[in-house]
Amino acid sequence: MSALVDLFTVAAVSAGILFFLAGVVGLLRFPDALTRLHALTKADNVGLGLIVAGLLPQASSLLEALKLVLVWLTVLLAGATVGQLIARVARRAGTRT
Amino acid sequence: MSFELSYELLVGLLVLTAAAWSVAARDTYSATVGFVSYGLLIAIMWMQLQAFDVALAEVAIGSGLTGLLLLSAAARLRAAEARVTSRPPVMLRIVAALACTAVSVSIAATVLRLPESAPSLAGAAVGALPATGLGNPVNGVLMAFRAFDTLLEKVVLVLSLVGVWSLAPEPGWSGRPRLLHPFADDGVLRFLARTLPPIGLLFGAHLMWNGADEPGGAFQGATVLAAMWLLVLMAGLGEAPRIRERWLRVAVVAGPMTFITVGLAGIGVAGAFLAYPEPHAKSLILFVELPMMLTIALVLALLVAGPPEPTAGP
């Protein structure tokens, strides 16, 4: 049972890291601010979500698990807002990279 | 090479790259963004050094608040900086580079020759920790063993706020600090400024309360509170207070005054300035930390907000 849980953690965290990697590649390769944001926000949200999901079974208590979920939700909130704000500035400034 | 060492090598390279970028970038705004990422990266270094309290302080103050301060200054100075085109002559830059390399090399040589049995006060600090009732040795040092440093640091904060305020032109004294808020009328930022502060307040209080036994403490908690207030101000949901307000001035000195009062009482009760009577040490420390946290939060936010500016109307 515990081996199965560990396997799940490894799989989920690896998948999360893969999303982050994809996000970084997008950030470096995409042509302008809006597409880069697109790559970055998707990777952040899903990647961190997968990592948190993978770590949940490893949490020693319910409180600790809730804290992990709270971290994810806070990052979602902040990431979504900042993404919007950057996109607005980018649109205001035209298609400058 | 072990995994650990190669990881640390990578972190070190990233830190140095970010540092070099924040010196070399042509545009100051980009340099500041480099400095913020540098702060986040160096916090990873502090984690590797097992100094979690320092990592928290670095992320919150060194990267977060300093970053906000520098970014808004860079935005205000953008036009003036664009006019600066002259660079020092190549010769001078080469001499400066050589001199700086010499400084770095001599510090590096010192690092490589540090004495093998490193001097340490860890034993003494941990040995005396039970008397304070705290479980986090770093906070024990801050609040008890070297409380004098911490008290003077509060005084430095208040003095630099006085310094910043005294830069206001005469009419500014009846005004309030005005932050740059490019998104003041923006619904998205307003939404964040309404949603995040309750979480932030809880987190700040958690950091301070937990700081007694685990990494965290009054500084780190206060910085989170300051950040929440600044978010509300930047979203245009509130205004900074007029610096004439009496409550504001009382609040700014409340933390250091409580500290000094408890310290003076220590002379009578425990025999020395800033000494705590043993059975009540922890409750006294918390009693000092609470007003101190509010003062720090207020002063940090006001330092970022800058000198007051004249406002229209009464």
Added chain:
Amino acid sequence: MSPTTLFGLCGAALVGIGLYGLLTDSRLLRKIIAFNLVGSGVFLLFGVIARRGAAAELFGDPVPQALVITGIVVAFSATALAVALLLRLHEAGGGATFDTPADEAGVKRPDP
């Protein structure tokens, strides 16, 4: 080489990088950033000394760590004061450096 030494060398390099920026960039805000880098390099050296002083079941000596936390707060206060001075200089017509560019000189003087 131990990781602690590695970070110590990074601290030494940071002091050098910051010092170079401080000396060669005429823009004052850049000098402030560079000075923060120097400070942060010195803090890192403190951290290395703290880590080496690991004893009594601790991973590091808490005394230098506490000093660094105090140092970070003081560095922030100094930075805030420096930025406020710089912005005031700018408002008073001083531009973004200590040099007075010819086209700006005498345009605006500080309030008496």
